[in-house]
Amino acid sequence: MQADVLVAPVPMPLTRRASLNAVQSLLDYAARLGVGLIVTPLLVSGLGRELFGVWEMLNRLIGYMSAADGRPTEALRLVIAAKQTAADPMEHRRAVGSALVVWLLFSPLLAGVGSVLVWLSPVVTKVPAALYTTVRMASAALLISLLLGGLASVPESVLRGMNLGYKRMGFQAGLNVIGGLLTAGAIYAGFGLVGIAGAQVGLIAVTGVCFWILVKHYVASFGVARPTPHEVRSLLGMSAWIAIGEVVAKIALASDVIILGMVVSPALVTTYVLTGYAGRIALGLHVFTTGAAMPGLGGVIGRGEYEWAARLRAEMMNLTWLFVTAVGCTILLWNRSFLALWVGPENYAGFWTNLLVVIATAQTALVRTDAYVLDATLQPRLRVWVAAVAGVTIVGVSIALTPSLGIVGVCLGVLAGRLVQTIAYPLLVDRCLHRPARLLFRSIARPLTVMLLMFGATAVLGERVLAHHWFGWAGGVALSLALLMPVTFVAGLSAEARATVLGRLRTMLATARG
Known part of the structure; x- marks a missing residue:
């Protein structure tokens, strides 16, 4: 045949x-x-x-x-x-x-x-x-x-x-x-x-x-x-x-929901899940858009073009940081209003849960970007052991803190586990792309500081803002995002990173137009 x-x-x-x-x-x-x-x-x-x-x-x-x-x-x-x-x-x-x-x-x-x-x-x-x-x-x-x-x-x-x-x-x-x-x-x-x-x-x-x-x-x-x-x-x-x-x-x-439900009650799970709903929406947007580039990156790595792959990874990390910072601040400003209009104010878990969930969302998006790169190298085992340590950390810290702190204890457990991946995954990516494995603390100090300061300020302001109608809420979200995106872009990224991001966005717009 x-x-x-x-x-x-x-x-x-x-x-x-x-x-x-x-x-x-x-x-x-x-x-x-x-x-x-x-x-x-x-x-x-x-x-x-x-x-x-x-x-x-x-x-x-x-x-x-x-x-x-x-x-x-x-x-x-x-x-x-x-x-x-x-x-x-x-x-x-x-x-x-x-x-x-x-x-x-x-x-x-x-x-x-x-x-x-x-x-x-x-x-x-x-x-x-x-x-x-x-x-x-x-x-x-x-x-x-x-x-x-x-x-x-x-x-x-x-x-x-x-x-x-x-x-x-x-x-x-x-x-x-x-x-x-x-x-x-x-x-x-x-x-x-x-x-x-x-x-x-x-x-x-x-x-x-x-x-x-x-x-x-x-x-x-x-x-x-x-x-x-x-x-x-x-x-x-x-x-x-x-x-x-x-x-x-x-x-x-998924252990956060299971631990919270078993240690406290399923009703508290409802409050936790609904408070984190906006964060999951943002994370889903990131997953789909970043995932869209992965087959192309896999082809680049498959051809052995590791320098190009490293540049693409750096661009994706900059775009991810820009996205999670601007969107995270918008969530912190308007999440309380969103829940009050959508499912009732009783389903809002409070200031600390709101802030910690958004920080965890930002961590997760950055970690997942590197996880996608590791998978594209066809060597998923490299991240499994790190993720296992992170999972054990999340479960252990959550079980220890949830009985006394409730939802906040679960959030702190998630942050502790993500920290393990945040440190280890970049080192693994460097190894897979045939580059010296090193942590570039100086390059992340500026974006990290800007992110945390903006998160803290918008979280405090969000407790003082309450929209009473969907129209006002939608206008506030649109205006906030329009203002926060350029502020985040200028304050958090270096001149070189800004030029790279703008170049990539121009290329994407040009190719989308045909």
């Missing part, structure tokens, strides 16, 4: 692809944000503060199991990104075959671990005995969605690995709207926790089918071929390290 012969298309510049990917990601996230802003108050009112906290805990608890599938689709994305220019389409198809083999190997483990967590979920969430069956049924539905999700994400991983994520522009946004409608319908029909979890299963199934059709249309090399044992072992090894990293990441990112 003759192998397919493909005509190589004229490659699109990396900046243009990254810009289009970023636009697609922002469109997708805007839809998700809009759905969340509408659906979350429905969930809080439909379930009540206590059960909404239980729902958040279940999502984190079942999320722990995501690593038990071996993370083959994440490894597949990285492999495809490194082999974007492969002339033989069978390389891509064997990579897909390897991912499916790894998924099949790990599925029994995922089902087994999931069954244990499903059974224990009522104990973890501290619900009364009358709700044990309901909580277990909801957890089981989330487990099913997780099992299906591993398979359904294969085509999307190929699309993103080929740096064609922009081809799904508007597509993913529509799926987010469908998911919101399913969730709202479950609440309206009175199906409660089980109905909401069941809506996730339906959404995953629809998403998988739709992406399979989309990728078949845009990626000529997409398909499945029998992999060699060596290819399976290679992807399995990478998947294993990514899976371990995923476990560690879940401990670092």
Whole structure:
């Protein structure tokens, strides 16, 4: 049987692809944000503060199991990104075959671990005995969605690995709207926790089918071929390290909600989650826009162009700092008003929680940028051990401080763990990019000082500002961001960094216009 012969298309510049990917990601996230802003108050009112906290805990608890599938689709994305220019389409198809083999190997483990967590979920969430069956049924539905999700994400991983994520522009946004409608319908029909979890299963199934059709249309090399044992072992090894990293990441990112709910109460989880909602929105925007550049960076690293990769990484870190500082200050100014208008003033956790959550959000964005770079080098194991130490630190400090400090104790635990990654990840990136490993304290002193001073000032001012209408709040947010962005840019970045950022932004605008 003759192998397919493909005509190589004229490659699109990396900046243009990254810009289009970023636009697609922002469109997708805007839809998700809009759905969340509408659906979350429905969930809080439909379930009540206590059960909404239980729902958040279940999502984190079942999320722990995501690593038990071996993370083959994440490894597949990285492999495809490194082999974007492969002339033989069978390389891509064997990579897909390897991912499916790894998924099949790990599925029994995922089902087994999931069954244990499903059974224990009522104990973890501290619900009364009358709700044990309901909580277990909801957890089981989330487990099913997780099992299906591993398979359904294969085509999307190929699309993103080929740096064609922009081809799904508007597509993913529509799926987010469908998911919101399913969730709202479950609440309206009175199906409660089980109905909401069941809506996730339906959404995953629809998403998988739709992406399979989309990728078949845009990626000529997409398909499945029998992999060699060596290819399976290679992807399995990478998947294993990514899976371990995923476990560690879940401990670092999701343990706060679990610890708070178990040590204090699910109702306090609701206050904590809603106060941090704006920060998670900002972090999500950063994840999608930064992630849009990762396939291109992976290609640069794959070609051995380490100096170029180092410059790209520096640009991404400067842009990340600029974003989290300006947006973080805006959140500190208007988060109290946002919560009062959105879900009621009783769901605002107070000054210190607001400030610490924003600082943790900024830390997380900077850490994740370096984590993406490490993953793009196809050496995820390098960050796993550091992340493990960070996770243990978060859990240990949070457990020690939460009984006496409540939400503030959890926030301090998160900050302590992130500090470990903040110090170690830049050293690992230097090693992977064949550069001398060193901490440039002098280069970060200025932006760090500016960030902390601006955060402190806006946090204090935010306690004295309260918008009574959405129109006034929206105007205040827009005006604040418009003023804070140039102030942050001038005060925090060196002249060289400012010139680099402006050059990159001009290039992105020019390529976006065609």
